Amino acid sequence: MGFINAIPGAMAQGLIWRLFAIGLYISYKILDIADLTVDGSICTGACVLAVLLSSGVNVYLCLIAAFIAGALAGVVTGLFHTAMGIPAILAGILTQLILWSLNLKILGKANLAISARKYSVLLSSMDNWKAIVVSAIFCILVIVGLYLFFYTEVGFSIKATGDNEHMSRAQGVNVDLNKVIGLAISNGIVALAGALLAQYQGFADINMGRGAIVIGLAAIIIGLSVSMKIMPNFVVSLIGVVCGGIAYYLVYTFVIFLGLDTDLLKMLSALVVAIFLAVPYLKTRYFKKQRIYEDALTEAEEKEETNNA
Amino acid sequence: MLKITNLHKTFNPGTVNAKHALNGLNLELREGDFVTVIGGNGAGKSTMLNAIAGVFSPDYGKIEIDGVDVTNIPEYKRAAYLGRVFQDPMKGTAADMEIAENLSIAARRGTKRRLVWGLPRKERESYKALLAELDLGLENRLSSKVGLLSGGQRQAVTLLMATIKEPKLLLLDEHTAALDPKTAAKVLQITEKIVKEHNLTTVMITHNMRDAIRYGNRLIMMHEGRIIVDVSGEEKEKLTVEQLLGLFSKASGDEFSSDRAILG
Ligand SMILES: Nc1ncnc2c1ncn2[C@@H]1O[C@H](COP(=O)(O)OP(=O)(O)OP(=O)(O)O)[C@@H](O)[C@H]1O
Numbered sequence: 001m002g003f004i005n006a007i008p009g010a011m012a013q014g015l016i017w018r019l020f021a022i023g024l025y026i027s028y029k030i031l032d033i034a035d036l037t038v039d040g041s042i043c044t045g046a047c048v049l050a051v052l053l054s055s056g057v058n059v060y061l062c063l064i065a066a067f068i069a070g071a072l073a074g075v076v077t078g079l080f081h082t083a084m085g086i087p088a089i090l091a092g093i094l095t096q097l098i099l100w101s102l103n104l105k106i107l108g109k110a111n112l113a114i115s116a117r118k119y120s121v122l123l124s125s126m127d128n129w130k131a132i133v134v135s136a137i138f139c140i141l142v143i144v145g146l147y148l149f150f151y152t153e154v155g156f157s158i159k160a161t162g163d164n165e166h167m168s169r170a171q172g173v174n175v176d177l178n179k180v181i182g183l184a185i186s187n188g189i190v191a192l193a194g195a196l197l198a199q200y201q202g203f204a205d206i207n208m209g210r211g212a213i214v215i216g217l218a219a220i221i222i223g224l225s226v227s228m229k230i231m232p233n234f235v236v237s238l239i240g241v242v243c244g245g246i247a248y249y250l251v252y253t254f255v256i257f258l259g260l261d262t263d264l265l266k267m268l269s270a271l272v273v274a275i276f277l278a279v280p281y282l283k284t285r286y287f288k289k290q291r292i293y294e295d296a297l298t299e300a301e302e303k304e305e306t307n308n309a
Numbered sequence: 310m311l312k313i314t315n316l317h318k319t320f321n322p323g324t325v326n327a328k329h330a331l332n333g334l335n336l337e338l339r340e341g342d343f344v345t346v347i348g349g350n351g352a353g354k355s356t357m358l359n360a361i362a363g364v365f366s367p368d369y370g371k372i373e374i375d376g377v378d379v380t381n382i383p384e385y386k387r388a389a390y391l392g393r394v395f396q397d398p399m400k401g402t403a404a405d406m407e408i409a410e411n412l413s414i415a416a417r418r419g420t421k422r423r424l425v426w427g428l429p430r431k432e433r434e435s436y437k438a439l440l441a442e443l444d445l446g447l448e449n450r451l452s453s454k455v456g457l458l459s460g461g462q463r464q465a466v467t468l469l470m471a472t473i474k475e476p477k478l479l480l481l482d483e484h485t486a487a488l489d490p491k492t493a494a495k496v497l498q499i500t501e502k503i504v505k506e507h508n509l510t511t512v513m514i515t516h517n518m519r520d521a522i523r524y525g526n527r528l529i530m531m532h533e534g535r536i537i538v539d540v541s542g543e544e545k546e547k548l549t550v551e552q553l554l555g556l557f558s559k560a561s562g563d564e565f566s567s568d569r570a571i572l573g
């Protein structure tokens with residue numbers, strides 16, 4: 001019974017983490033950058049919302065402020081990387097450290113409660129069904145927004161930047177600017193997820209978000225491995241990421257229910273991600289012969305196609 | 310059209326690996342010139358094209374395109390004047406994007422990219438006709454990911470992308486070298502067709518001496534970072550591979566050596 005009762009809460013949190021994963025998807029999959037800023041910017045989103053909300057600012061304005069704060073963090077990482085030539089991973093770590101200090105300054109202390117009883121929040125753990133609806137709406141809005149954006153001229157050029165910088169520059173695309181824009185959007189969405197998470201939990205905490213990137217990657221990798229088999233397109237893959245997040249949280253809840261030591265969860269997440277990341281490599285390494293055969297086959301097919309045409 | 314004056318470039322200066330790759334290069338092209346470029350390994354051919362494209366900034370000298378001094382304009386801005394195809398078929402296209410999307414990105418080269426639909430239906434339709442002209446059966450694969458295409462098909466698409474927005478100057482760096490002979494011939498044929506149709510000013514590096522003689526109205530040979538042979542018009546038309554080799558050893562006092570050159 002305990003596990004069943006925990007499902008709505010797991011789903012609500014899962015959805016919020018999926019919003020986070022969608023943000024991460026932009027840097028990790030579209031820009032092809034492993035951006036560690038997100039561990040800090042999710043917390044920044046939570047802190048900005050908590051401080052503003054507790055000083056009486058309208059909750060929607062708080063969300064916008066959280067988004068902007070996250071986007072600025074992305075801009076900083078982007079500039080470290082493009083204008084100062086710092087490798088992307090290091091740039092993300094540097095910003096993450098900067099954010100650690102800033103988050104403490106914003107919050108003023110290690111944690112700040114924003115109880116649903118005192119403030120008008122959009123969602124809270126006291127009403128899980130409502131939390132599910134609200135976070136689902138945010139996920140859908142963000143997916144639709146990104147879908148539209150990535151089919152514009154600017155969106156195409158950002159996708160191209162992540163896909164092939166060489167080609168992008170040759171086609172007159174300002175790849176540096178695009179990376180900064182992409183990281184800004186990514187971290188803005190991540191901060192938005194942080195702001196929702198703070199409301200759900202009823203507090204913002206200086207430690208939230210530590211290791212978030214690993215959970216996010218788990219969702220992306222699990223989600224994509226399924227959705228790419230069904231239909232490899234942008235919307236389906238984002239929906240896959242959302243479902244991957246929910247699946248992750250259901251498993252997470254189940255593991256807690258089984259009585260596993262929760263201290264070990266981050267380690268388990270990291271190991272799961274390591275395994276999933278290793279699979280493509282191990283496949284090419286140990287199933288090489290088969291790959292070469294398959295490649296030859298497709299090449300032959302293509303030749304035939306060209307000959308027929 | 311293109312004017313290069315006394316261009317110098319040293320890679321890794323001040324180290325044991327220092328390489329004076331461009332050594333006082335001068336070159337002037339007229340509107341509509343189709344120049345083929347040959348030369349041994351490391352002669353500086355690719356370096357010259359990369360300098361024109363702005364991949365790096367030269368140590369000394371000046372590059373003008375159509376009267377505009379572009380020497381210090383960054384690569385992505387200079388792209389407005391240029392169409393480029395590379396030796397490596399992977400370099401010219403975005404593999405995870407559709408053929409039509411790749412073309413639409415190229416069609417906006419040199420214009421400001423806006424927050425409007427990136428590929429309107431009408432434009433998509435127009436690409437069908439364009440691809441049909443390649444005669445590679447790509448006109449029905451507009452939404453295929455470019456990564457699924459063969460090397461030759463990718464080079465043909467890159468060629469389309471380089472010329473879809475008419476460039477002032479087309480730069481081809483051994484763009485058929487990675488292809489099998491039959492496909493290479495086909496891509497060269499497409500190249501000539503497009504260049505003629507739009508009367509494009511073109512620089513084509515090749516390691517095939519026959520192709521260098523057969524195509525274009527002018528031929529230059531590079532050696533140690535400068536141009537040592539420059540023939541055009543009738544003289545080029547009558548040129549043979551043997552004469553070319555003779556010209557080379559006379560100008561450089563050396564035997565022509567390139568492990569990849571195709572002489573006959
Ligand atoms: N980015 C670089 N860094 C260091 N050295 C370079 C760089 N690019 C070119 N070089 C050197 O400059 C010289 C000229 O190279 P370039 O690529 O222009 O030759 P190429 O004429 O195109 O030869 P190939 O026929 O082999 O393509 C070579 O010695 C090369 O090693």
Ligand SMILES: [Mg+2]
Nearest residue numbers: 354355356482
């Ligand atoms: Mg070269």
